[in-house]
């Protein structure tokens with residue numbers, strides 16, 4: 211992992227070092243807690259910043275035979291770090307191995323392999339640095355040359371931390387993103403009802419009907435807009451595009467509000483209505499909408515009951531995608547209400563499905579209006595990113611791609627942009643050396659700089 215890590219040709223090296231590496235980071239989707247930026251949080255130790263919320267590492271530790279006590283349990287931070295250090299040598303060929311060492315190198319200047327042998331010295335060195343002001347949340351963001359961050363926020367969120375960050379004059383743009391998944395989750399009757407009650411409370415009203423529910427959501431959407439939000443995000447198994455009538459949706463809402471469980475058809479109709487309405491809202495305010503599709507979540511019910519969601523028991527699903535996606539996008543497009551859209555798949559079988567679907571709705575209004583998003587979650591690794599880049603190149607315009615994002619909960623994950631940029635430059639370098647694309651540095655460097663930063667900056671119109 212030296213200077214030319216992943217860069218196998220001189221063209222790739224030139225593209226990366228002279229062009230990609232100097233571009234700022236436009237991280238338009240992540241899960242960083244905004245309060246930690248508002249408070250400019252300091253971390254006591256490397257476990258807090260590395261292992262507290264990272265289900266990628268937790269999965270690897272479990273696979274390595276580590277007891278849950280050292281993963282999500284009550285072991286001390288040092289014990290948890292020690293168990294991670296014990297796991298790292300066994301992560302060879304998993305992206306965690308590269309991420310771990312790139313993070314140690316770029317942020318802490320540590321060039322050693324993490325293992326039981328080096329665990330103590332690396333722990334001491336990282337923690338000593340974390341005690342200094344240079345390693346506060348904001349300074350880590352600065353160290354990584356970040357230009358813009360979009361967090362992920364629920365419609366009930368007050369966005370107070372985003373306002374605090376803005377008022378503090380922090381030079382990096384930290385914007386909210388609208389993620390209304392809970393407003394669609396009618397399959398969980400009591401959780402949905404609690405959520406509607408929470409929405410009522412935030413809006414200072416009592417939601418008694420479906421139309422009031424939609425009015426409150428629309429006012430929250432406006433509130434997000436006033437707080438500089440220009441981006442939504444949805445986590446879905448797949449797209450929902452059932453036919454429904456207003457009366458049906460109203461009745462379904464009343465049924466679930468009365469505490470009755472809905473059947474599968476009712477759930478699908480309700481989700482279809484909500485997804486469409488959210489799309490219309492996004493279009494009306496000129497936002498971009500993102501859809502993350504294809505996760506089969508909470509597969510291990512025993513550990514779900516014990517530990518809850520988002521802790522490493524999700525995997526790739528195989529839902530029908532093309533037909534409902536086509537119907538959903540077409541319905542919005544028919545009335546010319548299709549917002550700028552980014553589609554991310556978790557199942558690599560859907561790469562070409564998405565890469566071709568976006569072509570159906572490019573309408574010449576803006577370059578790359580419809581985007582096939584970067585390799586996500588299980589596909590956010592070398593092979594997954596290469597496949598995404600190749601599918602997009604073969605079936606669309608790679609040059610119009612808005613590029614990489616961290617999708618991370620950790621402030622050290624900005625190295626994922628570096629990882630992506632090296633892989634991108636390497637693919638282009640290979641093509642040049644194979645004589646498949648011209649060795650025209652002006653053309654190639656523009657493409658690389660655009661994908662790394664310029665395209666995203668122009669596309670999202672956050673300014």
Ligand SMILES: [Zn+2]
Nearest residue numbers: 239240241617
């Ligand atoms: Zn995400």
